[in-house]
Every structure is written in structure tokens, then in C-alpha cells.
Amino acid sequence: MHLVEIEGLVKRFGDIVAVDEASITIEPGEAFALLGPNGAGKTTMIRILVTLLPPTSGIVRVAGLDVTRFPDRIRRILGYVPQTLSADPALTGYENLLIVSKLLRMPRNERELVIAEVLRLVDLEEAADRLVRTYSGGMVRRLEVAQAILHHPLLLVLDEPTVGLDPTARRSVWEALFALRRRDGTTLLFTTHYMEEAESYADRVAIMNRGRVVACGTPAELVRAVPGATTLDDVFTALTGDVLESGGSFGDTRRLRRRLQRFD
């Protein structure tokens, strides 16, 4: 069974079509990257998937459950790290975790064990009792990952987990995510603007542009499919660069996109 199934998803906000007939599937255990320029519809698609927004039409299923019919049950197997910094700055790192564990109604003795375990996993044991407003960007992100995995979700969804972080902090976030995958085999779905992150950390990649999924496959497959491309960056530019600017190549681009869509 696919863990995530998105089929013909459409989301409209008034006249604006944010997601336009998008389809992807994600298998259990995969790390899946969603790429695309700003406004491509990545965040909207993710918000629908994590039960925050209702779809306009189309099918979205997590573990075979429809997001519009069984949101409560999906939330039990889902972890979500939003794009904005979502840890509470007025509480300590430990308290941020404690609150989530209490909301999840973990038994008291189990709670302390689980919190200690995730603090170790994201390497925040020493900073646990400091207020989050004193944390660095990388630390906040790692804390947010820790908050999202307290209930051992099968699917962890991260919207630009490394945006605005320096290279060292970015690496620390990825180390935490991979420690998690080693431990739980958690399926990852993430968006990013850093092509090299998708290239090194994702098993498969989907590229979105103007609400549509224009390509989907392993990074190697995508690079092979675009003539002259040697990196994912080249693929991304070829698929999302302004069509009019590349002068007369509209037909080429269309053919290219069609070819790429076969990986879907």
C-alpha cells in the first residue's frame, strides 16, 4: 500500500488555482522531496495532506484513509513541522516537549523517557532547560522535529526544514532526521529550495511549477531525462525557468515535461 496517495488534487483560493491536478504517491520508508519555485503550490499541498486545509477536489489519502473523512485518525500517524518557527519561545525546550507529550496523553513515567530519548536524538540534552528564545535557528528546528516525533509518527512532513539556516545548522537538522530514520524507519516528506539537499537526502523527488507536478522520479532518473543536465539544479531550471525567456523552446519544454511525467 502507498503511504501517501495524492490523485488529481485541486485547490482553489477564489480565482487562484494553487494546486492544479497534482498527483504523487509516497511509499513507506521513503524520503521524498517536493521542489518548486515560490508559489508553486508545495505548501498548499502539504497543508491539505496534514489535514489543515480541505481540498477543492481530488483524492488525498494517508495510509489508505481519506483526509476529508478521517482527519483525526490520520493525525495519530502524522508529524508536521511547519515552515515558520513553531516552538513556543516563552517556554524552555523541555517544556515545549512536555506540553506536546501531555496533549498526547502519554503516561507520566513514559513521558520522561520519551522526552529524554528525543532530546538525545536531536542533540538538545544540554539546552533542554533554557528558554527557546535563546536558541539558535538550528536548535529551534531540531526541537520542532523532536516535538513532531514524540508519538512515533509513520510519516513526518517538513515544510522547508532548513530554510534560513547556515550550513552547519542545516547539517545538524539532517543528522537528527537521519537518526530518526535509523531508529523508526519514518517516512519523510519535505520541501526545500536547496537542490543539493534533495539530491543527497531524498530517495525520490517531485518538481512542482504553477500548481502542477511537472516531474517525479529519483534524482538520477530526472537528470537522465533532461538532455544536457548534470545536476538536479539543471533539471529544476529547465522545468521551472520562464518558458518565454528561453525563446522559441516552448514546444521543447512541453515535450520534455511530457517525457518527465512518465516517471509519475
Added chain:
Amino acid sequence: MTRDGSADVSSVSTDFSERLAEATRPLPRWESLVSFASAALVVAEVEARKLRHDPWEVVTRALQPLLWLTVFGQAVARARLLSEQEDYLTFMAPGILAQSVMFTSIFYGLAIIWERDAGILQKILVLPVPRASFVTGKALGAGLRALLQAAVVVTVALLLQVRFHLDLFSLVTCALAVLLGAGVFASLSMLLATLLKTRERFMGIGQVLTMPLFFASNAIYPIHLMPAWLQVLAQVNPLTYLVELLRDTLVDGQRFGVIQDWLVLLAWLVLLQAIVSRRYDRVLL
């Protein structure tokens, strides 16, 4: 770093369907009720923890009621504008207490908008917890904050020689009234937040709203002095009933207040909570 995670995938997929079935089984109805109650308490606990980290906020918020009592109260008392009240300061003190409860709670909607902008709200809404519990929890949290605020205002009033009837009964009754009142105004504020959705609009309306709530009430003068149309407004204004309860216990020394006052406040709370729990997630859109 290598793609370490993928090595484990085969062993994971064996118990995957098992974990999936367990995690997504439907829950019995009573469980969601327990979940609702416990989550509401946890949401209130967040407020308590924030107050513990920054207790000065309560003190700074107490400045405004202090000014009302010292500047406005003393001036009106001296001028004998309301000659029927022989001790004006004691008359207005419960009104100022109620006002400070309202001002503390009316900013809870702003907190929801802020939490939405910060992403805290999104993260919480994705947790497997009944959504209505956040609305109730926030109202409880507002009550907690208002209680501390009230303790400071009562202390200040006593220092200004306001004559309050203070015993265990009046204190408990007042505390309950403050909790209830704070819940009403916090819910009203959250309702506004779901309608207005941005900080700027909320600030504008919030300011405009507190004025009629305060002046079209019996907080600083008796209702019968108002023109008829304003009296009607004062009769539906929840602040009037909070002031009534506080004045009955703190000034007149009644033990429990009047049952009608409790019922009106309770009705406001239930109505607003019901509306806000249904509309809560719209603040996201």
C-alpha cells in the same frame, strides 16, 4: 552522510501494517471526551508556565487599573459627581476589577492570531487532539491570568482604603466570577480573531470594542443614570453581570451573588465557546 535510513526499510515494512492498524483504529467516544478535558487543562498549563517565566507582566498590567482608581476615582469622589454614592471609590473598585479582567482577556484573540502567524497553531491543530479543547483551554488560561491580575488589583484597592468585605466565601465567589468573566471575554476575543484574521484589523476593532463594553456597563456609574437605549446595551453586556457579582460580594457582603447574574455569564460563555470551537480553524484561512 549516507542514506542510512533506507537500509532499515525492509525490517520496518514487516511491522508497518501492524503499527498502522493500531495507530489508526477508531477510538471510542468517551476517549475523545477525556482527551478533550485533559488537553484543555494542558493548554491552560501553558499559560501558567509562561506566567512563571515572566511574572512581571501581571504587575505591569496592573498599572492601568491602579491609575483608574487613583486618578479617575479620587477626582470623581472629590467632585461628588455621583452624590448618591457616599463612598465612590468603594463603589467603583469592583468595576475597575472587572475592567482589568476584561482587558486581560480581550487580548486572547490576538494571541491566537500571533500563534497562527508563528506556526504554533498549525502545529497544534495537526496533533491528534480534539480541536475544541484549545478554545476551552485558552479560556481557562485567560481565567488564570485574570485571577492573578485580580489579586493585584484587590491588594491595590485595599491599600487605597477601599472597604471590601473579605472572607473565605467572598474570595471564592469572586475568584469563580473572575474565571467565568475572563472565559467570556477571551471567547469573545477569539470569535473576533476568527472573523478579522489579521493583527492590524484586530487591534483596531479590539480598541473600539472595549470602550462601549466598559462605558455601557455599571462599572463606574449606576445603569439608571444612562439614557434608555444605553440601558438596553448595558443589560446585555456581560461586563455588567461580572461587576454585579463582584459588587454584591465585595461591597455588599453577599455570599454567593445573585443566581441570574451567574446564569447570564454562563450562557454567554457556552454560546461563545460553541461558536468559536466550530469556527476556530478558520483563522488559518
